[in-house]
Amino acid sequence: MSAITGIFYRDGRSVDSKMIKKMNDQLSHRGLDGSKTWFEGSVAFGHQMLHTTPESLQEELPFIDDETGLVITADARIDNRKELSELLEMENNKNVPDSLFIIRAYEKWGESCPENLLGDFAFAIWDPDKEQLFCARDHMGVKPFYYHLSDDGFFFATEMKALFTISDVPYELNELKVALYLMQEDTDKKLTFYKNIFCLTAARSLRISQNHNQLEKYWELDPLHQIILDSDEEYIQRFQDIFAEAIQCRLRSAFPIGFELSGGLDSSSVVCMAKDISKNVHSNLTNINTFSMIFNDFPQVDESYYIKSVTDACEANPQLIISDKISPLEKIESILWHQEQPFYTPNMAILCNMYKTMKEDNIRIVLGGNGGDETVSHGKNYLRDLATSMQWKKLIREINGYSKRVNIGIFNLIIKEVLIPLTPIFLKNFYHEIVPFLIMKRSENKCFILNKEFVRSIDFECNNNSYFNQNKTIKTAKEAHYFDINNISNQSTMEMIDKIVSEFSIEPRYPFFDKRLVEFSYAIPTEMKFRFGWNRYIQRMAMDNILPKEVQWRPLKKFFNPVYEKNLLLFENNILKKIFCHENLMIKEYVDIEMIKEFYKEYNSGRGDIVSNRYIWLVTLLDLWLNESINKKKINLVNERRA
Structure with missing residues (x-):
């Protein structure tokens, strides 16, 4: 959870050292253990250090390799150090930082080096011989990387706020992203809420020179990959081994480790497998510190029973964090500053409260169950x-x-x-034409919430648009699994969490997003993912005698919707009234104001459904973000253009 920054003037002008320092200082909250910059000619790197692994205690970045002249800045944890040490003929001990493994991998394999790395990473390497910059992001997109590219320069950073310290970088609202956000159809992973600020997406590398730039995808899941073993027992044992290794390599830490424990199958599996690993004589994990949100006033979402089952079985040190009376907008100014753009989850405030508790307990590493649904699969279709x-x-x-x-x-x-899934498309379309208009709008037409003038102004075609029709061609369970693994929500969620925890100097790690586990889970037969009516079948079987039975065979999990729906109205109705009951010129530009007012009436009276209540949250957050974070002069210019 360190931070990286960089500048490369493609037009050859020299970097002002004050500029890279200004970028770096903007991300000082991400690195309490050191700040350093390097610059030479038209290139500059910065780094904010947060120590996490034992090897990072000896690490200093940016690093200049005296032998080759290569320079690197990185936010990285490399998990296959042992294999790399043999391939690269280098030592593997606490005095050798992960960034040196990346440098040596680049020396040996050049731009193919990310293919040979396992772990979570975002890095940039300056190659003085080739006079080019090489950047890469890990396979699943755990570590963030944002950039702006023009003919004159290339600027990158872990967070976008560092980019905006540079006068060459534009600061303008990306209205296409606003439309996609309101439709809840963020399928373009590279877009941000700012024009010409892009996200380097998962498993991509980027090569920049003075006259050329090349974006490449260095890894993708093979949609045809299959693994056929001789028996169910072999599948189960292989899953268990890979899952254990995915957790083991994420336990490498020089500081106390915490575990998010919701009581669900995934987080409970991580905790219980970590406990099983800790019994090994070579394990450095001595305490299982769990952190759980409980809801005494919301028994329909409270997971205390399952949480206690796990903590008792693992002899854990549980922290039970009462989260009933936290407004979804608590400390929203601070949250939006860290997030930099609107987000989907209304549970951010209660997550912040949990991470604050972790920091008070000196936790620097946290493992969670994120990604279990997508990686192991529910066996849809x-x-x-x-x-x-x-x-x-x-x-x-x-x-x-x-x-x-x-x-x-x-x-x-x-x-x-x-x-219904087998019904031909033409019959479904006919049905949608004859159902009541409002039902059709809420279930199928994702553009119904948008202001029609806004849709026309950005030349956005709502029907048959490639942005949100990708999943309509899915037919088989394997295709559904492929879509879920590659869903943008995975990357977006990790970017969001990365920014939450940065305030508390914590690094999140996700065993379920281990590349090896993803590839194995995808390639096995669907019958191992869905059996006897049970989804996640192979995981449930692999956790036999490790996970408490009542958690292992939980039929369903609970969701937090009732908490935010009640608390938003309870604590923030004055804000909601200002947004939805007055002439809101800013929001009016983007949404059908009469429709959203009607949704608010339904919500306020307790008659709102999941769809309408969700839009109340999205529009509320968009309004707050526009007022807090966007350059209003430029928004006004956009409005004048429309007028």
């Missing part, structure tokens, strides 16, 4: 697969098991999970 392949016996078995697990009638499940 498996019932349809069985129907189309006429495997009737299996289909009946799975429908029966599924019905018992979710307590839904067999007939309703057949309609929902088999018949």
